[in-house]
Amino acid sequence: MASPLARKRISESTIHRLSLYYRTLSLLEKENYETVSSKELAKREKLTPAQVRKDLSFFGSFGTRGLGYNVNELKSKIESILGINRDWKVALIGVGNIGSALVSYKEFAKQGFHIIKLFDNDQRKIGSNHKGIIVSDIKNLDSEIKEAGITMVILAVPATVAQYIVDDVVKAGVTAILNFAPINLRVPPTVHLRNENMSMELEYLSFAMVNNHAPKKSK
Amino acid sequence: MASPLARKRISESTIHRLSLYYRTLSLLEKENYETVSSKELAKREKLTPAQVRKDLSFFGSFGTRGLGYNVNELKSKIESILGINRDWKVALIGVGNIGSALVSYKEFAKQGFHIIKLFDNDQRKIGSNHKGIIVSDIKNLDSEIKEAGITMVILAVPATVAQYIVDDVVKAGVTAILNFAPINLRVPPTVHLRNENMSMELEYLSFAMVNNHAPKKSK
DNA sequence: GTGACCATGTGAAATGGTTCACAAGAAGTA
DNA sequence: TACTTCTTGTGAACCATTTCACATGGTCAC
Ligand SMILES: NC(=O)c1ccc[n+]([C@@H]2O[C@H](COP(=O)([O-])OP(=O)(O)OC[C@H]3O[C@@H](n4cnc5c(N)ncnc54)[C@H](O)[C@@H]3O)[C@@H](O)[C@H]2O)c1
Ligand SMILES: NC(=O)c1ccc[n+]([C@@H]2O[C@H](COP(=O)([O-])OP(=O)(O)OC[C@H]3O[C@@H](n4cnc5c(N)ncnc54)[C@H](O)[C@@H]3O)[C@@H](O)[C@H]2O)c1
Numbered sequence: 001m002a003s004p005l006a007r008k009r010i011s012e013s014t015i016h017r018l019s020l021y022y023r024t025l026s027l028l029e030k031e032n033y034e035t036v037s038s039k040e041l042a043k044r045e046k047l048t049p050a051q052v053r054k055d056l057s058f059f060g061s062f063g064t065r066g067l068g069y070n071v072n073e074l075k076s077k078i079e080s081i082l083g084i085n086r087d088w089k090v091a092l093i094g095v096g097n098i099g100s101a102l103v104s105y106k107e108f109a110k111q112g113f114h115i116i117k118l119f120d121n122d123q124r125k126i127g128s129n130h131k132g133i134i135v136s137d138i139k140n141l142d143s144e145i146k147e148a149g150i151t152m153v154i155l156a157v158p159a160t161v162a163q164y165i166v167d168d169v170v171k172a173g174v175t176a177i178l179n180f181a182p183i184n185l186r187v188p189p190t191v192h193l194r195n196e197n198m199s200m201e202l203e204y205l206s207f208a209m210v211n212n213h214a215p216k217k218s219k
Numbered sequence: 220m221a222s223p224l225a226r227k228r229i230s231e232s233t234i235h236r237l238s239l240y241y242r243t244l245s246l247l248e249k250e251n252y253e254t255v256s257s258k259e260l261a262k263r264e265k266l267t268p269a270q271v272r273k274d275l276s277f278f279g280s281f282g283t284r285g286l287g288y289n290v291n292e293l294k295s296k297i298e299s300i301l302g303i304n305r306d307w308k309v310a311l312i313g314v315g316n317i318g319s320a321l322v323s324y325k326e327f328a329k330q331g332f333h334i335i336k337l338f339d340n341d342q343r344k345i346g347s348n349h350k351g352i353i354v355s356d357i358k359n360l361d362s363e364i365k366e367a368g369i370t371m372v373i374l375a376v377p378a379t380v381a382q383y384i385v386d387d388v389v390k391a392g393v394t395a396i397l398n399f400a401p402i403n404l405r406v407p408p409t410v411h412l413r414n415e416n417m418s419m420e421l422e423y424l425s426f427a428m429v430n431n432h433a434p435k436k437s438k
Numbered sequence: 439g440t441g442a443c444c445a446t447g448t449g450a451a452a453t454g455g456t457t458c459a460c461a462a463g464a465a466g467t468a
Numbered sequence: 469t470a471c472t473t474c475t476t477g478t479g480a481a482c483c484a485t486t487t488c489a490c491a492t493g494g495t496c497a498c
Contacts, residue, residue, distance in 0.1 A: 083429030210302030
């Protein structure tokens, strides 16, 4: 039972699994499934049925005993839990190798993450057009972020400058940052920070190969 | 004490933290630190000293009581634990947006991950040169992977074809895969698979913002 | 409407990971 | 050498997450 007031802390892994359920439900929807059981949902993402039910139970009881979950309904519940049933205004900072790749990725917008501003400090890039967005000068960061009402930032700049930019975007009112630079950034407790660290994953693979580490779950 | 035979299962989080320690040690080395305490190491990556010591203790006792750890020595120990003191031959499949970004990234090679082959099925890309590597036709995957002795693959193709390619690379002898496609891939138990899922991280941020979820650790 | 069946939702148990707290070892000082 | 100081390495305690197991409540066939 999920009283909206019962503010029990939800674990990171539960949230990550909700993303997986969401992905699977989108697929099931395309395959015209009406309902799905925790068993089937679990099978598709290599989890256990109990895990699926427990995860969902933190937020409410969405299923029907004897039948399972309605695909559309559960999908929309998860959308609302994850907050991807709304539109997020996102700025991408650092239009280099990885930055350019991210701008071109259409799936983000489909999930409500709209990259509406690009920033760089390279004169050759400023003013250029990426998928319909003109690259802004980083000097105008503060005013442009505030004017556009941006709350989320994807950071794809070199590690050496990442902290300075973080300090600036935080001042401009951003409360969520997805960072690609391999560095531990300092943010105030009101700001949410996630790191995408690809080297870490390669190193994990390397470790697993060297140590014959039994592959358990992929993430 | 780490007898090499005491094959206790090491947790994923411990391995991930070793990557962080490695990153910090590389930095400390540049800053000419001789030694470092678990306290300092912890501070730099927002962890606790006890966590640092416990993680390291699974693999041996590398420190000196009263003094701390020798930076160079510990760095090299971690390199050896993670298996990044050797050279890995890597193939990248799918030279699109994200694939191109990854080929250009020089840090991977510095950590022993050498991308030596590129594959695609797009005739316009096959034969083209990326950072000195000619893109091969995916048709020649099997023979070229075997001949080059490649054991690791980075997969940056659309989700729709990812499973087919995985089946092929596994047949060709690859035992580690870093997958960027948002899909749950099936691999035999002998093959190590990791997924890089950026949408998941954006969704986590979205959840955190909507729910005022206390930011604890960034990953 | 009745009964057989099925899958959820959830306390309780089991497992796994983190933090505590301290004995013990090493360095430096006198 | 003896004493102080410092920080490691590690069982034990604690806390979090996963799995188990079953009562509950709903479906569906007849
Ligand atoms: N390319 C990859 O595959 C990859 C993989 C893992 C991590 N990363 C990390 O992602 C980040 C970006 O990598 P990249 O390969 O795209 O690098 P890149 O050099 O291609 O791009 C960085 C961009 O940031 C811009 N920039 C630099 N300083 C700036 C500033 N002060 N303000 C605004 N913009 C600034 C540069 O002009 C450039 O366009 C790095 O931290 C890198 O370590 C990249
Ligand atoms: N671009 C991003 O920022 C981003 C972010 C998250 C996830 N991803 C995922 O990464 C993957 C690649 O994304 P992208 O944006 O680079 O796409 P893309 O279309 O730019 O690149 C895909 C590449 O794979 C090649 N390809 C297609 N079928 C192939 C086959 N059968 N054999 C060999 N090569 C084949 C294409 O020719 C193309 O070069 C996708 O699964 C996507 O969902 C991308």
